[in-house]
Amino acid sequence: xxxxxxESFYNQILDDFGYGSAEDLKSAELLEERIKKFKNNVDLNExxxxxxxxxxxxxxxxxxxKKHVLKLKESIDSDITIIAADGATKALLEENIxxxxxxxxxxxxxxSILKSNELGSIVVAHAHGDNIDKxxxxxxxxxxxxxxxxxxxxxxxxxxxxxxxxGDRCCFLAEEFGAKKIILCGMDFGxxxxxxxxxxxxxxxxxxxxxxxxxxxxxxxxxxxLIENGKSPIEFMP
Numbered sequence: 001x002x003x004x005x006x007e008s009f010y011n012q013i014l015d016d017f018g019y020g021s022a023e024d025l026k027s028a029e030l031l032e033e034r035i036k037k038f039k040n041n042v043d044l045n046e047x048x049x050x051x052x053x054x055x056x057x058x059x060x061x062x063x064x065x066k067k068h069v070l071k072l073k074e075s076i077d078s079d080i081t082i083i084a085a086d087g088a089t090k091a092l093l094e095e096n097i098x099x100x101x102x103x104x105x106x107x108x109x110x111x112s113i114l115k116s117n118e119l120g121s122i123v124v125a126h127a128h129g130d131n132i133d134k135x136x137x138x139x140x141x142x143x144x145x146x147x148x149x150x151x152x153x154x155x156x157x158x159x160x161x162x163x164x165x166x167g168d169r170c171c172f173l174a175e176e177f178g179a180k181k182i183i184l185c186g187m188d189f190g191x192x193x194x195x196x197x198x199x200x201x202x203x204x205x206x207x208x209x210x211x212x213x214x215x216x217x218x219x220x221x222x223x224x225x226l227i228e229n230g231k232s233p234i235e236f237m238p
Contacts, residue, residue, distance in 0.1 A: 001162030001172060001225075007152035013164060013218065017211075021151065023129025028149035028158055031127040034139045035147050035157045042122055042144040044159070050100045050122070051177035054081045057237075058174065058184055059088040059099070060167040061108070061197035063205050065186030068237050069095050072185065083174065085166035087196040088186055089116050103148070103170045106134040109199055117142050124148050124173065126166070127158070165215050168222040171234070179232040187236070189220035 001009075014021060035041045057072060057080055059065060065088055072082075073095050084092055084099035087108030092099055098119045105126040106113070117123050126148040127135060139145070147158040148169065161176040163169035167187055174182050193208045195201055208216065227234050 003152050003154065003160065006150075006160065006162045009162070009164075009222075010150060010152050017214070019129065023132070024127070024149070024151045025153070027127040027129055027132050027135065028151045028153075028155060030132060031125065031135050031139065031147045031149070032155055032157045034135065035145070038140050040140070040143050040145055041157060042146060044146065046122060046144070047101065047124075047146060047173070048177050050081050051174055051179050053178060053180050054079065055181045055183065056081045056083060056174040056179040056232075058083045058085065058167070058170040058182060058187065059092060060085045060170075060185070060187035061087040061091070061194055062186045062188030062190065063192050063194055064188055065091050065194060065196055068185035069097065071237065073097065081179075083170045084116075084121075085170050086113075087194075087199065089113050089121075091186075091196050092116075101170075101173070103166050103173060105131050105166060106138050107131060108166075108197065110134075110138060114138075114141060117144065120144075122146065124159070124169070126150070126169065163222055165219040168219040168226075171223055171226055175226055175230045175232050182232050182234045183237055184223070184234065185237045187219075187223070189216050189223075191216075 082099040083101045086104040090109040090112035103124045124146045149158045161172040163172040
């Protein structure tokens with residue numbers, strides 16, 4: 001998705017959620033400054049090598065996540081690429097699967113993200129208005145990162161291919177870099193959240209709050225947009 005197309009969606013999101021864009025811009029600028037300071041970013045060619053022409057399995061943190069991780073484990077192929085959306089990283093590591101790429105705004109299980117990064121995962125670290133504190137705390141602890149923003153402006157060190165949640169941003173990333181096929185796992189778009197998505201909830205699965213449900217509806221909308229407009233075919237793991 002180009003920036004002009006994304007900007008119209010972005011403005012719709014701001015209106016719908018009552019967000020302002022100033023904090024998004026501030027967060028993006030902070031992330032770019034920290035990347036320049038710590039020089040811990042990776043060239044986008046490394047992302048391309050992992051995605052172009054590959055079957056890409058994208059793991060979200062929905063209720064079907066663990067079932068899909070176990071299904072993948074039964075028949076894992078060394079020639080596939082695995083992208084984890086934030087907290088889904090923990091579920092993969094529990095089965096000794098290290099994702100190739102993690103797309104995260106750093107609000108999932110940060111210990112799992114740091115461990116996976118240490119084991120070789122590229123982290124696409126996302127800046128938005130509500131995670132400035134996490135960027136300040138964790139970016140310097142990561143290596144081989146790519147900065148990401150939703151603010152509709154070109155940055156030297158940040159990417160923006162569209163998408164609103166970690167899960168659908170994974171899809172836009174795979175589309176941008178020419179995945180042969182995208183297989184969605186743990187992407188349920190329903191009304192429930194898991195501990196992998198919200199580490200502070202009491203039970204393994206709970207009803208999502210209204211804001212999270214609305215975010216999941218947007219994620220589903222963007223995936224459907226990609227199904228209709230993207231070049232990479234998308235299917236759901238059964």
